[in-house]
Amino acid sequence: xxxxxxxxxxxxxxxxxxxxxxxxxxxxxxxxxxxxxxxxxxxxxxxxxxxxxxxxxxxxxxxxxxxxxxxxxxxxxxxxxxxxxxxxxxxxxxxxxxxxxxxxxxxxxxxxxxxxxxxxxxxxxxxxxxxxxxxxxxxxxxxxxxxxxxxxxxxxxxxxxxxxxxxxxxxxxxxxxxxxxxxxxxxxxxxxxxxxxxxxxxxxxxxxxxxxxxxxxxxxxxxxxxxxxxxxxxxxxxxxxxxxxxxxxxxxxxxxxxxxxxxxxxxxxxxxxxxxxxxxxxxxxxxxxxxxxxxxxxxxxxxxxxxxxxxxxxxxxxxxxxxxxxxxxxxxxxxxxxxxxxxxxxxxxxxxxxxxxxxxxxxxxxxxxxxxxxxxxxxxxxxxxxxxxxxxxxxxxxxxxxxxxxxxxxxxxxxxxxxxxxxxxxxxxxxxxxxxxxxxxxxxxxxxxxxxxxxxxxxxxxxxxxxxxxxxxxxxxxxxxxxxxxxxxxxxxxxxxxxxxxxxxxxxxxxxxxxxxxxxxxxx
Amino acid sequence: xxxxxxxxxxxxxxxxxxxxxxxxxxxxxxxxxxxxxxxxxxxxxxxxxxxxxxxxxxxxxxxxxxxxxxxxxxxxxxxxxxxxxxxxxxxxxxxxxxxxxxxxxxxxxxxxxxxxxxxxxxxxxxxxxxxxxxxxxxxxxxxxxxxxxxxxxxxxxxxxxxxxxxxxxxxxxxxxxxxxxxxxxxxxxxxxxxxxxxxxxxxxxxxxxxxxxxxxxxxxxxxxxxxxxxxxxxxxxxxxxxxxxxxxxxxxxxxxxxxxxxxxxxxxxxxxxxxxxxxxxxxxxxxxxxxxxxxxxxxxxxxxxxxxxxxxxxxxxxxxxxxxxxxxxxxxxxxxxxxxxxxxxxxxxxxxxxxxxxx
Numbered sequence: 001x002x003x004x005x006x007x008x009x010x011x012x013x014x015x016x017x018x019x020x021x022x023x024x025x026x027x028x029x030x031x032x033x034x035x036x037x038x039x040x041x042x043x044x045x046x047x048x049x050x051x052x053x054x055x056x057x058x059x060x061x062x063x064x065x066x067x068x069x070x071x072x073x074x075x076x077x078x079x080x081x082x083x084x085x086x087x088x089x090x091x092x093x094x095x096x097x098x099x100x101x102x103x104x105x106x107x108x109x110x111x112x113x114x115x116x117x118x119x120x121x122x123x124x125x126x127x128x129x130x131x132x133x134x135x136x137x138x139x140x141x142x143x144x145x146x147x148x149x150x151x152x153x154x155x156x157x158x159x160x161x162x163x164x165x166x167x168x169x170x171x172x173x174x175x176x177x178x179x180x181x182x183x184x185x186x187x188x189x190x191x192x193x194x195x196x197x198x199x200x201x202x203x204x205x206x207x208x209x210x211x212x213x214x215x216x217x218x219x220x221x222x223x224x225x226x227x228x229x230x231x232x233x234x235x236x237x238x239x240x241x242x243x244x245x246x247x248x249x250x251x252x253x254x255x256x257x258x259x260x261x262x263x264x265x266x267x268x269x270x271x272x273x274x275x276x277x278x279x280x281x282x283x284x285x286x287x288x289x290x291x292x293x294x295x296x297x298x299x300x301x302x303x304x305x306x307x308x309x310x311x312x313x314x315x316x317x318x319x320x321x322x323x324x325x326x327x328x329x330x331x332x333x334x335x336x337x338x339x340x341x342x343x344x345x346x347x348x349x350x351x352x353x354x355x356x357x358x359x360x361x362x363x364x365x366x367x368x369x370x371x372x373x374x375x376x377x378x379x380x381x382x383x384x385x386x387x388x389x390x391x392x393x394x395x396x397x398x399x400x401x402x403x404x405x406x407x408x409x410x411x412x413x414x415x416x417x418x419x420x421x422x423x424x425x426x427x428x429x430x431x432x433x434x435x436x437x438x439x440x441x442x443x444x445x446x447x448x449x450x451x452x453x454x455x456x457x458x459x460x461x462x463x464x465x466x467x468x469x470x471x472x473x474x475x476x477x478x479x480x481x482x483x484x485x486x487x488x489x490x491x492x493x494x495x496x497x498x499x500x501x502x503x504x505x506x507x508x509x510x511x512x513x514x515x516x517x518x519x520x521x522x523x524x
Numbered sequence: 525x526x527x528x529x530x531x532x533x534x535x536x537x538x539x540x541x542x543x544x545x546x547x548x549x550x551x552x553x554x555x556x557x558x559x560x561x562x563x564x565x566x567x568x569x570x571x572x573x574x575x576x577x578x579x580x581x582x583x584x585x586x587x588x589x590x591x592x593x594x595x596x597x598x599x600x601x602x603x604x605x606x607x608x609x610x611x612x613x614x615x616x617x618x619x620x621x622x623x624x625x626x627x628x629x630x631x632x633x634x635x636x637x638x639x640x641x642x643x644x645x646x647x648x649x650x651x652x653x654x655x656x657x658x659x660x661x662x663x664x665x666x667x668x669x670x671x672x673x674x675x676x677x678x679x680x681x682x683x684x685x686x687x688x689x690x691x692x693x694x695x696x697x698x699x700x701x702x703x704x705x706x707x708x709x710x711x712x713x714x715x716x717x718x719x720x721x722x723x724x725x726x727x728x729x730x731x732x733x734x735x736x737x738x739x740x741x742x743x744x745x746x747x748x749x750x751x752x753x754x755x756x757x758x759x760x761x762x763x764x765x766x767x768x769x770x771x772x773x774x775x776x777x778x779x780x781x782x783x784x785x786x787x788x789x790x791x792x793x794x795x796x797x798x799x800x801x802x803x804x805x806x807x808x809x810x811x812x813x814x815x816x817x818x819x820x821x822x823x824x825x826x827x828x829x830x831x832x833x834x835x836x837x838x839x840x841x842x843x844x845x846x847x848x849x850x851x852x853x854x855x856x857x858x859x860x861x862x863x864x865x866x867x868x869x870x871x872x873x874x875x876x877x878x879x880x881x882x883x
Contacts (some may be wrong), residue, residue, distance in 0.1 A: 064753040405613035405752075408574055409627040409679060410603030419630065423617045510640045513653070 021478060047118055048072065048271065050092035054083040054467035058230030060249040061096040061269060064120045076106070078228060079191040081464035084109065087274055088467070094273040100162050100206075102270050104193040107165035108467050110222045121268040123249075125260035126211075127236045127244040134259065137242065138185075141261045149465065153213070161194045161206035162265070169199065171209040174216045183221040186211050187235050187244040187451075190226040191464035195247035198226075198461045201302075207245040210264065225371075226461070229452040231357075233258060235451075238365050290471035298464050303458030304479060306372065310454065311483075313376045313440045317381030318440070325388040326395065340388065347385035352514070353446045360450040375447045379440060386436045395421060395427030427495075434491040438484045455479060521524045527553045527682050527714050528573065533567055533582035542568045544738030546582070550683065550716065555709050557729030557746065558718045559760055564600050564735045566718040570685045574605045575717070586682065603631060606676030610688040612668040614660040614675070621647065621656040624675045630843025632679070639678075645675040650704050658706070659800065677713070677737050686717040690724055702727060722762070747876040765832035766793050772811065775821040778799070779808070785827070793831050803829070803882055806864045807838060810878070814849035816856055840878040847876065 050072060053065050057076045065074055075092055077083045085103060086092045097105065104116050126141055128134040148154040161167050188196040188203055196205040203224045215222040226240055236244045237257040249267065250260045293299045325343070328336045347355070356378045364374050398421050406416035448457030459472040466472070528550040535543040542565030558566050571577040571802035573584060575591065575598045584592045591601040615623050624643035628634040634642075643647060648652040660668055669689055676684055689705070690698040698721075705728050708715065719725055725732065725746070732749040734742040734757075742755040753759045768789045770782070783804065791799035806829065815825060825842040847868040850858040862868055868880040 338624075399613075401611060401613040403607060403616065404576065405607075405609060405615070407576070408602055408607035408609075409675070410599050410631050411535065411627070412599055419626065420615050420617075424615075427617070506618065506625060506636070507640070510636050512640070513644050513656075 012466060025474065043115065043273065045115060045271065048094050048273070052091075054086050054092035055077075056080055056083060056229055058233070059366060060122065060251055062168045064269065065096055068119070068278040078230065079189070079460060079464050080459070081191060081467055083118045084112075084467045085463065085469040087112070087272070089469070090274070094271055096269050098267045099270055100194055100267060101192060102267075102272060102288060103162075104165045105272065105467070111274060112271040112272055115514050116270065119269040119271065121266060122249040123263035124247060124265045124267050125250045125263055127233065127246075127248050127254070127258040127260055129236055129239045130241070130257070130259055130434050131239075134242065136257055136488060138261055139219055141214060141243075144217055145262055145264055147217075148213065154368070157206060157209055157213075158202070158265075161209070165194075167194060169202075169204045169445040171212045171216070173212050173222060176221060181219055181221040182213060183223060184211075184243065185223050185225055186239040187225050187232045187241040188246040189232060190461055191229065192247050193465070196245070198299070199465070201296070201298050206265070210277060210320045211243075211245045225451045226453065226457075228449055231449065231451075238361050240365065241362070268405075286466075286468050286471055289466040290462055290468055290475075294465075296465070298477070299453070299458040299461060300455065300475065303453050303455040306447075306453055307441070307444055307455040308374060308483070310375050310379060310444045310447060310452075312392055314379035314383055314444070315437055315440055316381040317376070318387055321380060321384035322387035322391055325384060328389045328393065329388075344385045344389055347382050348389075352378070352382050352443050356446060356450060371447075371452045373449050374450060375444070375452055379444060383436060387433065390429045390432035390436060391425070394425035396434070398424045430491065430495045434488060434495070437491060439486050441483055441487060442480060526550070527552050527554075527586070527587040530573075530586075531585075532585045533569075533572060533578065533584065534580045535565065535572060536580040541738060542785055543572070543579075543669070546735075546739050548733060548743065550714065553712050553730075554714055554716075555728055555730045556716045557725030557731070557734050558733045558735060559717060559720065559722070559725055559761070560735035560741070561797055561864050562720070565738065566735055567687055569735070569861045570607070570687050570716070573685060574602050574607050585676065599631075603679055606679060606681035606684040608669070608672050608676050608684065608686040608689050612660075612665070612672045612692075614668055614671055616660050619657050619659050620652065620663070620671050623671060624678045627675070628678050635678070639748065643678060646678055647671075649707065651672045651700075663695045664697060666700040669697075669701050673701075673704060674707070683714045683716060686715060686719075688719055690719070690721060695750055698724075716835075723751075734761070736761070749827070760832075761834040763834050765808075765830060768829040770827045772825040772827060774816050774819065774825070775823060777812075777816075779812070783808075789829065790831075795831060795836070799882060801837060802864045803836070804837060806861055806880060806882075808839075809857065809860055809864075810840065810849060817839070818847055818849065819844050836882040838880045840880070840881075841875055845876045846872045849878070 002227075045068070049069050051069070052075060053069065054060050054075050054077055055065060055076055062074065062076075065072065075086070077086060080097065083092070083095050083097075087095055088109065096119065099118070106112055106114065128138045143509075144511045145154075148157075157170070160170050163177065170246050188207055190196055190198050192201055192205070194205050195207045196203060198204070204227065209226065211224075214220075218220070225235075227235055227351050229246065232244050232246050232248070233242050233254060240347060244258075247267075248254070250263065253336065254260070289296075291300075325340050330336070332339075343387055356375065359378050360371070360374050364377075369377075401414075402414055405411070406420045411419065434486045444454060446454040447454045448460060453461070459476040462471060526549050530546060530550075531547050533543055533546040535541065538748070540563075540747060542563065544571065546565075557567065559709050562565055567868055568577065572579050579592055582592075583590055585605060588602055590596065591598075598836070613627070614847075616676055618626060621640060624641040624646060625636065626641065626665055628639040629636055644656060645670060650673060652667060652674070655663065655667065660671070665669065673684075673689075686705075689700050693701065702724060704714070705717075709728055709730075715728075717724065717728065729746040732744060732746045733740060734741070734749070734753065734755065736755075736757045742749065742753055742758045744754070749758070750762070753762050759765070766789075768785070770785065772782070786807070787800070787805050790803070795803075811827070819842060823842060823844045825840065828839045828841075830837045830839075834860050850861065850870070858868075861880075864882075865880045867879070869879045871877055871879075
């Protein structure tokens with residue numbers, strides 16, 4: 001009886017999904033909170049010489065780590081939040097982080113500890129593209145820096161951001177008033193407390209206040225562009241932004257591709273490790289931090305909107321383009337086939353992320369096209385390549401004799417294609433189309449690489465503020481799953497509509513002859 | 525009344541010219557069986573008639589209108605020429621009645637109700653009105669072909685072209701289709717049926733068009749044609765004649781090789797083993813024992829073996845001195861040969877000719 005009940009429950013699709021996620025949540029929670037404790041011991045720098053060190057890709061700490069610990073294993077992550085999550089999960093033994101960041105992290109992660117040794121002091125600066133126009137801007141920044149150092153504003157900033165954890169923004173963008181104002185596009189990581197992170201859905205931090213103050217002083221309009229830390233320097237070098245204010249250490253190597261302002265803050269590094277592995281971290285506080293604090297749920301909602309926008313537009317345009325490709329193939333014979341073949345091969349054979357970066361940093365680098373538009377273009381082309389393959393194979397699956405029969409009846413080619421070939425091809429390609437649509441949705445999760453705040457990026461940003469992996473990742477997985485499910489259901493409905501069904505489409509409003517035996521089967 | 529007139533039609537492909545010069549007139553009420561060996565352009569003729577292919581030369585007139593004219597609207601011609609295919613080609617996504625209705629509604633602008641009512645009448649005609657809402661995939665081959673016929677005549681064509689309409693069907697389904705075609709014939713429908721099945725041609729056709737060598741080799745009433753075709757080519761085709769001709773020199777003669785050739789020929793044309801045994805023995809006896817001793821070593825001997833539905837015969841001819849190899853009525857050899865064959869005949873027409881027949 002109980003097994004019957006379970007089976008019935010399971011058979012209901014929604015119940016099944018609910019149970020599935022409940023199980024995932026329970027397992028994740030158990031793993032997070034039931035990890036056994038380790039005994040404490042006295043640690044020195046030498047204790048980590050054979051450890052696994054986690055670092056952010058593109059950060060200067062990589063060189064230090066390699067120099068200090070030639071025997072250690074180094075693993076790279078795309079943001080500090082990932083590094084800390086990995087440290088918390090025991091995937092790495094330690095990380096090297098800037099002193100200022102450690103203040104906030106030690107507050108958020110009471111189970112972490114740092115060694116007292118101060119490592120590799122370095123200067124931090126704002127980065128500019130190497131060109132004349134930027135030179136002027138750089139001079140202005142240096143002037144501004146000198147000015148605020150002199151009048152005490154700098155000290156206020158320093159006291160607010162760099163001395164105590166849990167600071168809040170103190171400089172507001174001023175109203176510029178009427179008239180033309182040059183807009184500065186400033187790249188920042190948004191993932192690095194206390195210099196640049198997301199607070200109440202907006203960029204905040206020492207870097208942010210500094211740049212805002214600068215723009216206020218020099219009457220610039222200002223737009224922050226949140227980018228992956230490891231792509232910021234590239235964005236500056238290729239002129240995607242006017243400057244980067246993103247806790248960048250000044251190094252000789254970096255100076256070759258970008259120019260730096262004067263040093264606006266000194267930084268040194270600390271080795272951080274997990275001291276106490278049984279942290280006090282309740283589910284309720286995790287949930288609060290992830291969704292409620294600073295109205296972070298809004299970021300998820302906005303991200304969801306962007307993901308849906310890119311998916312819907314790319315899906316729509318991709319479908320149209322795919323139809324055009326099919327037409328081109330049919331009409332232009334050999335040339336059409338070769339050209340579309342090359343197009344399809346390129347997109348099938350290259351990772352979509354690489355194509356996205358090429359379009360963003362190379363092809364559309366200086367066009368000023370908005371990021372979302374670039375993403376829509378790339379995903380349109382990509383899905384068109386895959387859709388057109390599906391369409392073609394669907395059309396090819398319809399025997400040529402169907403076309404011939406239609407022509408023989410006296411239909412012209414266009415009508416014959418529309419009435420006879422297409423409806424039959426649809427039956428073949430709709431299942432493929434459905435799969436490709438879901439792939440498209442999931443594929444859009446990489447747009448964070450080109451500074452778009454989609455659903456995945458929203459989760460990343462929340463993680464980098466809360467240093468919690470469980471809820472952001474889980475909620476985002478669930479939302480993606482539900483979206484795919486929606487796509488699946490909608491397209492399934494469309495499929496059912498094109499499939500032949502008893503009665504046919506053509507007999508609407510026709511009075512059918514009653515069957516022998518008197519059973520009326522009129523349908524209207 | 526002439527429905528279709530074809531004048532000096534020619535169709536060339538890159539590697540082949542299936543139709544060289546073909547002229548024919550099709551009259552109302554004609555039920556033409558187009559027959560002939562494969563590769564003689566029977567199907568090409570149908571494809572030319574409904575303008576699926578462009579002729580290389582020549583013209584086709586439908587109701588005295590030149591439909592092969594470059595500016596003639598092919599659609600209009602095709603609407604007046606019905607077509608039934610070997611593999612049915614029903615529209616798989618439409619049900620039976622929709623298959624029949626769609627062309628009258630979408631092309632002729634008939635109302636759906638009218639097209640439905642007419643379609644149901646046609647289904648009555650092809651005895652399938654109870655399957656009107658079935659989909660093609662639910663029908664047998666014979667039923668599909670009957671629907672295809674109904675679909676074609678729903679457009680009220682001047683002529684119905686049928687391309688091997690029963691070739692893809694088993695005998696029982698064939699019978700269903702043939703019955704429907706006979707019904708149509710009795711209603712005076714003008715039809716042109718390409719077939720390689722003589723039974724179908726014989727049971728339906730009132731006129732036979734025998735195509736061979738790229739043209740009309742024989743054109744005449746079906747009754748006469750099937751009795752005895754005038755053209756030798758048509759006769760050979762109709763009665764499925766097969767010939768094996770060999771030249772034998774006594775000096776080079778190899779019994780083994782000759783035996784292998786004969787056996788292969790008989791096997792290929794599926795002669796009963798008893799019959800082939802009789803023929804092989806008779807030829808061996810006659811040639812080796814009766815002719816070889818009496819002719820010089822380099823005297824050519826021609827052997828021609830003919831196998832058809834109607835007869836099996838062998839003709840042996842040789843030059844040189846005139847002699848009947850079996851002159852003696854009572855000789856043992858003659859008795860053996862007459863025992864094996866039905867008939868033995870010797871005559872001298874400038875050379876020695878012996879005719880043997882077997883059964």
